[in-house]
Amino acid sequence: MREQNLPRCACGSGVEPAGGTKRIIFACAGASNAGQVSNEAAVQLTKEGYGNIACTASLAVGTPSTRKNVEEADEVIVIDGCPVGCARQIIERTGITPDQEIVVTDLGIKKGGSLDLSEEDVETVVSAAWEGRGRETRKRRSEPSGGRGCGCGGSMETLVVEWRHIGSDVEETCERCGETGRTVMGVVEEIRPILEEEGITVRFVETVLPDEAIAESNSILFNGVLLEDLIEGMEVTSTPCCSCACITGQDDAECRAVKYNGERYEAIPPELIARAALKALGLE
C-alpha cells in the first residue's frame, strides 16, 4: 500500500507545480565556446526547472507560437556569449524587453574558438541565472545615460570592440597580433571615458582563435563589423609571419595585414582603430 503513495519527483513527473515563476530562456548559441556555453546553460536551467529554453532563431523569423510563449511568460531571460548581444538584439527588435541579460564573458569566461565546453563554465552561468545576476546588467542598460541618450529609460548605446587572435593571450600570440592587441586595448581605454560622456558604453572582448583559424587572426570587429569593412578603401592582405609559424608548428605561415592609402600595416595603428570605432557608431 505504501508503494502506491510514493512521493513523486517534479523532474519529468508531468506534474506542473504551482508557485514557480514562468520563465522563457533565449540563448545566442553562437559559434564559439562562449556561445555554446550559453546554450548548454539554457538546457541545464530548463532541466533544473528554472524556465524553458526557447528558440531564438524562431523568434527572429516571427514564429507565432514562440511569440505567444514569450507573452505568457513572467520573465524573459537572455543568455549571450559575448557583449555583442545577438540574442538580446533579436529579442529587442521584436519589441520585447528582457528581464534578465546574462553575458557569458562578463562572468570571467574567456571567449575562444574551441567548442570543448567546461562543466565549470556552464555551472557559473547557470548559478548566475539562479542568483538573478542578469537583472543587474538589465538595470545598467536601462539607466538613463544623461548624455546622448534621451533619458526615457531606453537602451544605452554600446560599442563592442572585439580583437581576434591565435595564441592564448596578448603575450603568447604572434608579434604583430600582440602589437595590435596592445594598441586596441590602449585605444579602448582612451576612448571609453569620452564616449561614456556621450552615453555610449564601450566594451572590449578578446577572442582566442584555434590555430586552424589563423586567417582570422589579427582582426578587429566593432559591433560585429570588421575594421576593413568600416574604413573605405582598406584592403586585407597577408604577409609571411615567423611567429605565427612557430605558434602553429608550421614551416611557413602568413598572417593578416591591411593596406590603406598606399601603406601596408601588419600591426593596426591606433588612428585607424579609433576611426573605425567612430564609423561603427555613425559619428564619422
Add this chain to the structure above:
Amino acid sequence: MVLIEVFGTGCVKCRRMIKNVETAVKDLGIDAEVRKIESLDEIMDRGVMLTPTLYVDGEPKAVGHVPCVEDIRRILLGEM
C-alpha cells in the same frame, strides 16, 4: 537558528535547491541549519508527496519547484 529542510531524492532540481538555499543563507549571513532529507521513508513520514520541497522551521515554503536565490532570501526574511 533557522531550520531549513530540503526534501528530495537527489535529482538535478533537488541539488539546485540545496545550492540556492546555501547561497541565500551565505548572502544573508543568518544562523541556519540546512538539512537534506533524501530518504523516501522520511520524506513520506513528513507527508511530502512532491519533491523538491522546501520547509523553513517546519512550514512548507516551496513544493515541487525550485525557488530562485532571491525568492529564498525573501522566504528566509519572512517576506514570502
